Amino acid sequence: MRILVLIWAILLTLLALQPSLPVLGAEPTDVMFSVDVDLDEDVGQAFGSLFEVRDSRGRVVAGAGFQDVYNTRFRTDRHTLQFFVRPETGDDEFTLERLPHPDLDCGIYLFDLDGQAYAWTSVGGNSVRRWDAESGAWVAELPPGVTNLRSGDGVMRVGQGLLAFSDDSATYDGRVILSPSQEGEYHDFYYAQGHLCFYHRKSEDDGFTKLYACPWKPSDPEPIDVSRAVVFDTPFDKEVPFAWGQWADQVLTVSNMGGIYVFEEGRWRMILAPDDKTSYQVYSMLHWHDRLLLAQYPTGNVFEYQGQEAKRLEGWPPVMPGVTSSARECQTLSIYRGDLLAGVWPWAELWRRDRDAGKWQFLDRMFTHPEITKEFQHPYESEANQLNLVTNHWGQRITGMIPHGDSLLLSTSSKGTVEWKDEYGFLSDEQRREYGAVLRLRIPGNLAAQIEWQDRPIKLDFTMRGDELVIRQDGEKLASTKLPAGFNANFADATVKWGSGVFGPLRGTLTSQVFQDPE
Template sequence: MCRVFVMFCLTLALLPVLTPASAVIAQGNAQPAATSNQIEYSVEVDFGQDRGQSLGSLFEVRDASGRLQAGAGFQDVYNTRFRTGRRTLQFFIRPDSGKDQLTLERLPHPDQGTGVYLTEFDGQLYSWSYAGNNSVRRWDAASEKWLAELPPGMQSMRSGDGTMRLGSGQLVFAENQAWYNGKQILAPPESGRYYNFYYAEGHLFFYHEQQEGEEYLTRILACPWTTDSKAAIDLSDATILTTKFPRETPFAWGQYGRQVLTVSNMGGMYVFENDAWKTVVEGLINTSYQVYSMLHWYDRVLLAQYPTGNLFEYQGKEPVQLQGWPPVLPGVSTAARESQTMALYRGELLVGVWPWAEMWRYERQTNSWRSLGRAFTHPELTDKQVHPYEQHTERYRLVLNHWGQRVTSLVPQGDSLY
């Protein structure tokens, strides 16, 4: 049960939009507060059993012109390696138009890794990188330092591992295993490895890679298990899909209604629904099609794609490319672009784009995108080459796009976006 009480000291046309993904509205009412320019609005929502579902929005408040002014809800996004805390409730009040500029402040670097990814658990911000064999740090805002500290209940964390609140407890999946409140519910495989876990729709999902001689086999498992389950996961109950290519791996998971989605690095888009897998997009060996982020947004799922650099939308059938979502920053090449990261912040959609670390913000009311600039100041923009520093990578015989610049993560926390 979720109860929300908010008082707005604004003169507004109150138009609440209640769009939780899978909730029953138990109560909603608006009452005049102590003064005439205050409105007190309460919402009570029953989400039912926690099956890992996207919880969605609680309400939106718009002014007489239809401009979004305030709101609250639960973001559910998976960015490249980790799912951001889906039970973290966001409240926001948007500043007036013209006063909504964002200020970029650089924090100390967590470690020596050049690819740092962020995640969140119980209101704490964590960084992860490959440096030092999967380095994990927690941001301590009081001391403004990164501390060598894993999320509670975790002894290590690889890419695609993680932890989440589920029901009244904590689910942990790491190093080929899973635990709920400290009790093991998934043992390591007899051969191969489990990786890139995701929990939704009462199932624990993960990839399983096995090797026999020089041959590899990759399968995706959907294992039924809920917090009411008395026993550990029984793999004989799993619904299994064998991927088209060996060693496929995902960069994102997502949900649409009762469907669970994953897209592999080979372009295969697989959907689990009604205890069955289906392939929505067929992977092709010589065609790049990768999805690096999935975000539950209104009545659809947004997918951040490479190499178009566009977002795609999914509403239960097949992904549809959204041309110009987001635009291309003037002065850079239009080739080989990657929308990598998405977030909801102050009620707006934000997207980070590789290879020039572009930041874009979308305003739904005006159907317009605004550039927030770049996360890096160097090198200067150019459309004479696709990626930054190509002349240097050629000189040192590196992969041509090796020094492309990324916005790897966007994590709202408090009044800031990290």
């Protein structure tokens, strides 16, 4: 009898040590991905994808990585990590809600830092508000590291420190690394590939515009030596950028006159000459799979770049039925829930690209007014003309896209970030507050979190358990979110591709990787 009891105890112990199996009515087991990753020294690179998962049909069902995108005025935080899971059915479902208005008049642009979302406008001497998710309100607060923030300025996390560009200079953790220029002004900074790049412009009669690439790393003890910069004189003295980007080891910028300039292997080269008579502007650049996407005006399309030239992708995105196909501007791009999203002027159209299905889905307009028409290119042209404004003054922009928790925050603007005036009475208060607004898009299955940078390899765990997504770093929870009832991701016979995916190839090293599914 004692022997039978002992055998039974051993069997119970062995069963307790076995991984749990899915049982009807029981709590589902974890789907878990775990990686040890060395992201190397942070020199402004696009970190890329950690993994991507495809089911037996080849459809993407999950992935994780770091987005690198520059939308018109600001670059999103490269240390924001996204984990996404796509359901087997209902993956085109979404909700859209308006957050409280930031009260920054007719236009704002979004940026983020350390998991915080900020709204910026030129009105009121470059006003900034931070979204306080806990109180559900916007508070007047600059990001750390700056006392002023103009268009072309910015703050970004590099390694464990804070790199700030403001007032014609740059600092790292409060230490001046670039002093103001002796003539003209430094502006529109971009740090990538171990170089601080920026425009240097003098606007007087003997004016000029120059591009600089200054070698610098956070570990450098001395300030930047501008005499070591690689400098390029642009053909026109009034060239300014709306966006920067990087592909492989190249840094790209496009001027307002269509000049495309590339910095690679210690030199600048021009791959498309500027033209001051023809409109060609790029408002956003996004690292996507193995290419860099450029959002362009006046086609309203995305162009792709893979090291040589920018090629137009016609119909990316399509034209919303009921409006004209001319003078369209693709202004904003983002990766959210594993899909490409694009915002298009002048009707603030939001589009989603389903790469597996090979089609675009129109999500919505970010404005409820006016009724769309082909009679005019832009909203409220007649009203703008009556007020002696430029005809496209009341064109409608989607100016920002920021992954934030389980959501994507979007911002809107008129053509410019202008002050509201009482004479604009043709708009009701409710209508005019759709300008300069922030909306929250939710597509179930996405989670964004800020990593804690370490100058060593880190362990990242991504878990889907029942109705919850969780991201952990070195055992500590970074973020979690609930999934809606009926969310039914299918990992049966799934395959994992490590170090590649929608966020581009990994710029780092995976030293271990584990995929645990409920099978």
